[in-house]
Amino acid sequence: MCGIVGYAGARPALGIVLDGLRRLEYRGYDSAGVAVVCDGDLLTEKKAGKLANLEKALAERSTADDDAVPGIGAGTTGIGHTRWATHGGPTDRNAHPHRARDGRVAVIHNGIIENFAKLRAELEAEGVEFTSDTDTECAAHLLAGELSRLRAAGEPDGPTLLATAMRQVCQRLEGAFTLLAVDAAIPGAVVGARRNSPLVVGRGVGENYLASDVSAFIEHTRDAVELGQDQVVLITGEAIEVTDFTGAPATGKDFHIDWDASAAEKGGYDYFMLKEIAEQPQAIADTLLGRLKENGEIVLDEVRLSDQDLRDADKIFIVACGTSYHAGMVAKYAIEHWTRIPCEVELASEFRYRDPVLDRSTLVVAISQSGETMDTLMALRHAKEQKARVLAICNTNGSTIPRESDAVLYTHGGPEVAVASTKAFLTQVVACYLIGLHLAQVRGIKYADEVAAVVDQLQEMPDKLRELLAGIEPVRELARELKAAPTVLFIGRHVGFPVALEGALKLKELAYMHAEGFAAGELKHGPISLIDQGTPVVCIVPSPAGRGMLHDKIVSNIQEIRARGARTIVIAEQGDEAVTPYADHLIYVPRTPTLLAPLVTTVPLQVLACEIAAARGHDVDQPRNLAKSVTVE
Numbered sequence: 001m002c003g004i005v006g007y008a009g010a011r012p013a014l015g016i017v018l019d020g021l022r023r024l025e026y027r028g029y030d031s032a033g034v035a036v037v038c039d040g041d042l043l044t045e046k047k048a049g050k051l052a053n054l055e056k057a058l059a060e061r062s063t064a065d066d067d068a069v070p071g072i073g074a075g076t077t078g079i080g081h082t083r084w085a086t087h088g089g090p091t092d093r094n095a096h097p098h099r100a101r102d103g104r105v106a107v108i109h110n111g112i113i114e115n116f117a118k119l120r121a122e123l124e125a126e127g128v129e130f131t132s133d134t135d136t137e138c139a140a141h142l143l144a145g146e147l148s149r150l151r152a153a154g155e156p157d158g159p160t161l162l163a164t165a166m167r168q169v170c171q172r173l174e175g176a177f178t179l180l181a182v183d184a185a186i187p188g189a190v191v192g193a194r195r196n197s198p199l200v201v202g203r204g205v206g207e208n209y210l211a212s213d214v215s216a217f218i219e220h221t222r223d224a225v226e227l228g229q230d231q232v233v234l235i236t237g238e239a240i241e242v243t244d245f246t247g248a249p250a251t252g253k254d255f256h257i258d259w260d261a262s263a264a265e266k267g268g269y270d271y272f273m274l275k276e277i278a279e280q281p282q283a284i285a286d287t288l289l290g291r292l293k294e295n296g297e298i299v300l301d302e303v304r305l306s307d308q309d310l311r312d313a314d315k316i317f318i319v320a321c322g323t324s325y326h327a328g329m330v331a332k333y334a335i336e337h338w339t340r341i342p343c344e345v346e347l348a349s350e351f352r353y354r355d356p357v358l359d360r361s362t363l364v365v366a367i368s369q370s371g372e373t374m375d376t377l378m379a380l381r382h383a384k385e386q387k388a389r390v391l392a393i394c395n396t397n398g399s400t401i402p403r404e405s406d407a408v409l410y411t412h413g414g415p416e417v418a419v420a421s422t423k424a425f426l427t428q429v430v431a432c433y434l435i436g437l438h439l440a441q442v443r444g445i446k447y448a449d450e451v452a453a454v455v456d457q458l459q460e461m462p463d464k465l466r467e468l469l470a471g472i473e474p475v476r477e478l479a480r481e482l483k484a485a486p487t488v489l490f491i492g493r494h495v496g497f498p499v500a501l502e503g504a505l506k507l508k509e510l511a512y513m514h515a516e517g518f519a520a521g522e523l524k525h526g527p528i529s530l531i532d533q534g535t536p537v538v539c540i541v542p543s544p545a546g547r548g549m550l551h552d553k554i555v556s557n558i559q560e561i562r563a564r565g566a567r568t569i570v571i572a573e574q575g576d577e578a579v580t581p582y583a584d585h586l587i588y589v590p591r592t593p594t595l596l597a598p599l600v601t602t603v604p605l606q607v608l609a610c611e612i613a614a615a616r617g618h619d620v621d622q623p624r625n626l627a628k629s630v631t632v633e
């Protein structure tokens with residue numbers, strides 16, 4: 001939610017900041033804006049709508065600029081913002097940066113300042129006139145106020161003053177925030193602060209960067225610094241200084257980014273989503289790489305949990321949101337089957353509010369692609385307060401959720417730019433299988449050879465996915481036929497149920513169509529009355545080889561809906577001829593053990609949603625009202 005970039009160095013800042021915003025636009029696209037410090041002036045430009053609107057405004061401005069006066073393109077210190085609106089509509093006036101009353105300080109913000117109403121009332125009582133409806137503007141006025149107070153008190157001017165003022169402001173703010181600020185009177189410095197919202201530092205040579213995530217500066221440097229909670233960071237071209245909110249020196253954690261700028265480009269595909277769907281075989285292979293030691297043990301990443309902690313676990317909660325929640329639902333089937341530990345899957349946004357029963361012997365698994373989802377982070381913190389152990393599955397190195405967890409398994413999916421999650425889902429499911437196997441192993445329920453056999457089956461998945469993707473064209477054709485359907489239903493049983501939910505979520509999110517997923521057995525308890533003549537129903541059919549009974553039950557369900565006029569789109573295993581008579585459209589997927597089947601059955605549903613959205617003329621990568629990283633509750 002909101003992407004932010006800052007640059008301090010010797011090169012013109014504007015282009016660098018705009019390039020960074022382009023890579024962060026997935027985080028929000030309600031408006032975009034920049035502020036550049038140039039020759040002692042603060043120059044800003046901001047526009048509602050996507051980044052393209054800002055770029056157009058900047059192009060018009062550069063034509064109109066007086067050549068004798070350095071324009072916004074000349075400054076070498078700058079900040080930029082791409083917004084997902086929370087307080088105040090997506091208008092020009094609510095776009096960031098927000099200037100303070102002195103016109104010399106500019107602030108951008110990601111998060112929500114929860115006490116903004118009180119702060120605003122105080123500032124208005126002092127005579128400050130607000131020019132936006134945002135919570136952020138308070139921070140701009142407070143920062144300018146602190147700067148002038150410190151100057152009046154005789155504090156020496158310069159970058160350190162900016163950091164001191166920012167710390168004072170942070171102490172007055174409640175809620176979640178990443179703030180970046182510049183002051184025209186302090187050229188060459190950008191100050192940042194973070195609480196419950198992401199901010200990473202890029203370490204360059206003679207220049208440094210701040211951003212919501214590393215993709216914003218990956219083309220300039222792959223050396224990054226992870227910041228802790230409640231820290232202020234000051235960058236100039238030469239230095240990076242980190243303190244806590246009281247001014248005590250702090251150190252960030254250095255890390256090297258193991259992917260390059262090309263991973264965050266479309267690479268010839270029309271949409272990032274299509275590229276990310278195509279990357280799934282490799283993403284799974286990378287997530288599995290090096291996970292099985294020679295002695296048969298499964299390897300996690302950062303483990304601050306002992307095997308005894310895992311042996312002591314008598315209950316597992318998986319907490320996650322959206323697609324990651326669906327990955328958790330798949331995991332439940334595998335984890336309970338392999339470990340015999342009761343496993344519940346909870347929407348992270350509900351978890352802490354229902355007062356779950358947690359203690360030292362509860363293992364909480366938090367799944368998040370971004371590692372910044374506020375609902376999941378809050379669920380994790382609640383679990384830790386109750387002394388539960390927390391294990392994270394995450395795709396983003398240096399993000400908050402893995403940092404606050406006791407153990408981490410990174411899904412090495414590479415950057416996922418499209419708002420709709422695809423490769424993140426498949427790699428999360430793989431990570432969950434690995435955790436299930438690891439738990440079964442340390443608890444002595446599975447022998448090394450049994451674990452190795454499942455890992456072998458997982459190792460075969462990349463090839464199966466390649467085969468599936470090579471034959472995906474009929475799904476595209478089907479998408480064109482379904483583009484005008486008023487509703488599409490999805491049904492599945494066992495691990496096919498979360499796949500049905502995921503298929504429906506993708507279609508809602510991308511095509512803005514009514515879609516719902518059901519456990520196939522539930523249809524007769526109500527939803528079957530939705531079925532009308534021609535209603536498309538996507539049916540996820542389990543392997544007849546693995547669980548014959550499951551297969552037969554869903555075939556009966558398909559007959560029931562077909563008898564009521566449904567147009568059935570059946571996803572079944574290659575060679576499953578029992579479904580042929582009941583399928584209006586049949587999509588075969590490679591043969592796969594039942595528990596691993598979501599790794600193949602989900603893929604046609606991703607392609608279906610992507611192609612229907614494109615056929616309906618929607619922006620596939622940036623669907624309306626959404627953002628990739630949801631850092632508010």
Ligand code: M6R
Binds near residue numbers: 323325376419505628
């Ligand atoms: O970054 P996270 O995995 O925590 O994100 C969770 C959800 O916001 C995310 O999966 C969302 O549902 C996707 N846009 C769905 O495609």
